[in-house]
Structures are given as structure tokens and as C-alpha cells.
Amino acid sequence: MRLSPRHPVLLWRRGSLRRQLLLLLVPALAAMMAIDTWLTYGTLRDAANTAYDRSLYGSIRAIDNAIGMAGDSVQLTLPDAAMEMFETAAQTHVFYRVSTERAGQVETVTGYDDLPLPAGNLVNNQPRFYDAEYRGDAVRIAAMARPVYRPDAHMRVVIQVAETAEPRTALIGSVWRSALARDLLLILLSAGILVGGVTYVLRPLARVRDDVEARSPDDLTPLAFERVPAEVRPLVDAVNLHVSRSAAMAQAQAQFIADAAHQLRTPLAILKTQAEFAQRQLHAPDPEAARQAAGEAVGGIVIQLEQAARLTNQLLALARVRQHPGDTAQPGEVSDGIDIIDAVTVAEQVALDYLPLARGKQQDFGWEPVPGLKLPVRADAALLREALANLVHNAIQYSPRGSRITLSATRADQTACLVVEDDGPGIPAEEREKVFARFYRRVGNAEPGSGLGLAISREMAARFGGTVELGEGLQGTGVRAVLKLPVGE
16 A cells, blocks of 8 residues: 555654654653553552551451350450450451351351351461452451361351451552652653753764755765764765765766867867868969869868767767766676676677778788687677777777788686787887876877777776786787676676
């Protein structure tokens, strides 16, 4: 069943944490105090009954000691002090009865002959305590029977002493009211302690809130709070993680804007110059020479547009791979949450796409498939294609005409290897790590380029737990670029 947004339960859950804690703890504390009060009342009642029952039993023993036999009759001789016990006091009435029991017949000797007997038979010399109604009042009665120790006497004496219940009820009520007042005071004190304790414990959350509210929109530094409860620390850590991701994304966006402004400034300036030159040729006195010069300028514009288009695509690819820097896997670690694709299929598509470009430079570009080879990897197909395409494009661009370029795929244990090898001029060993830096250009290299291709390939491979390594070709010349990714079964 789906609850309405205005449902009291949902409104309570969205309310103050302090109020929620108090609404849970204070009623629970009150219930515990109520149970304690009820148990206290039972304990007081039992204690009062025990004390008053002992007093009644003492009266029975006193009467029993005063009983004597005169022939077949029972005589009772109570001292004056014992008789004072049966005098009526304020709010208290005491009754007694001494009777004989012979052949199931009970005959009163002295006392109140209508005092009710207990239900069932009495056991000799064992007192029994019971409640009854007598003359309109609730009374507590103690009764005991003892045999008459004479060989020819087949009877026993039954002694009863009763007391109205007002004294013990008043005592229990007085003590119970004191206990109830004590428990209510404890509830109030406990509620105050809970309010103060919850407020004190939640102070770190208030400091976190105040710190976040006081920050400027561009302040993405982590929250620095060490003295927070252990239950709150995961929340602070999660906020810091989100802030760090946002800071990384903002930095990546700023870096993209800076890279784009830096790299596109020169091509746009050249395009503007060439376009202005072509425009001036429209008014030149020599139409034939002007047409030739304008054609050269337009050709230069086309070349610059191609380079600018590739640079733009590379910048966009670099921005895409940096969009979620927290998703980058460690080397050799297979990223979760990404579909498994066949790297061989991606390599075949890259080979088909770049074959025309290699033929344009009269290069021998070939794809060497291994029959039946499958390389399942966890990677994004578009990003993996871009990473491998940059390696192939670099080999085609920086190798001279007539060069041999080979694209192949192999598997080494749990590693998928996509290899691009050429027999071009190669890269010195001391520069093979430097070329992975963004916008790095080797001294003396006349080929156009932005210096982003290898950087993009390495960052894209790293996102899926892979690496890109450069080495010398197997024939001792050129470059051997290997893109390695962990195999995902």
C-alpha cells in the first residue's frame, strides 16, 4: 500500500530527528515506568499482607496459649493486655472467634459466632489467611485449628482472628502514591536528560549544516569534521566523496575549456587569415593568378578544418573519458557494471575504418586475425574503439609512405592485447613515457597533430583497468604499441 505524501507516518519520518527520538524514547520510558509502578504495587501489597498476617497470626498464638480444658469444656482466659487488642480503633475493627469442632459440627465458645469459616477443611496447626465480607466491611481473617490433646477428646479447637482491610489498604495506597510520584518525577527528569543529551549529540550535525550553508557555490573542499559520532561519520564521508567527485568533474570541465581554447585558437586564427587572403583575391587585377591563389587558400582552409575537426573530436573524447573519473579502475582490475564486449570485433572495425587512410599514404596496412580467437573484456565499445583508433592513426600519420603497419590481437594468460606495430622512425626509449603527456610534441616532428592521441588512449584504457605500453618494433625499427585489458569471463 502506497502512502500519501501528507500521511502522518511520512510526515513524522521527514520531521526533526530530535522529535523522532523523543517520540520513540519518552513513551517507551513511560511504559517502563508504568510497568515498574505496577510491579511496585504488587510488591507493596504482598509486603503489607505479610506484615499484617503476621500480626493476625500473633493474635492467634496469644489466644491459643490462653485456652485451657475444664472437663469436657474449653475455657479461654485472656490477659487484659491481650483483650486491649480487640478494642475498636479508628478505621479499624478486630473480630475473633474460638469454637470447637466435633464430628464435623462447629460450636462457638466465645467471640463473634457469625465470623465466616474458610472454605474446605483446616489442616491442624497450619494457619490459613483469607479475605471475606463481614458486616458490610472487607476483612482479612486468619484461622488455625489444633486438636485437643486428651485421649478421650475427639474434637479440636478452631481459632479465628479478623481485621478490617482499611489499615493495610491505606498503607499500600500511601506508599504506592509516593512511588507513583517518584516515577513521574523520574520520567520528567529522564525526558529532560534525553532532550539535553539528544541536543548535545546532534550538535555535530548542526555544525555540518552551518558549514555547508556558509559555503560559497564554488567551494568544493571536503568537510573537515573529526569529532562526529561514528554513526554520522559515514554520512560525512559520503558527502566528502560526492564533493570530491563534483570537484573532479568541475576541474575536468575547466581543463576541457582551457584545452579547447588553447588548441583551437591557432587553427581558427589560421583559418581567418586564409579566408581573408582568399577574399582579397576576389578583387585582384589578374583573375587567373587570383583564382590560383584563392584555390591554394581554400585548400589550406580545408586542411585546417580537417585538423580542427580531429582536434575537436579528440578533445570531446578526452572530456568524455574524464567525465566520471571515479569510475576508473585500477590496473588489472575489471570494472563492474560494464557490459562484456569482444575486443577482436572492435579491432576488426578499426582496421576497416582506417584502411582508406593508409592507402592514401600508400602504406601497407593489414589486420592479422587469429582464427577462433575471442577476447571478452569489460569496456565501452565506443571508448575502446577511440583508444585503439588513436594508436592506429598515430602509426599511419607518423610513418612515411610505403611503410608497413600491422594490427593484431593476442591473449596472454588473463590479459587481452591489441597490438599496433609499424616500421616507421620510432620513438627513443627516453621519450616513450613523455609522449603520453597531453599536448606533448617531439622536437623536429613536422607532422601536424595536437599531442592528445596517446594521452586519450592511455586514459581510456585505464578507465577499464588496462594500460598502453610503447616499445620497439619486433624488427628493431618503428614503434610497437600494445593496449592491454584484463579479460572478463
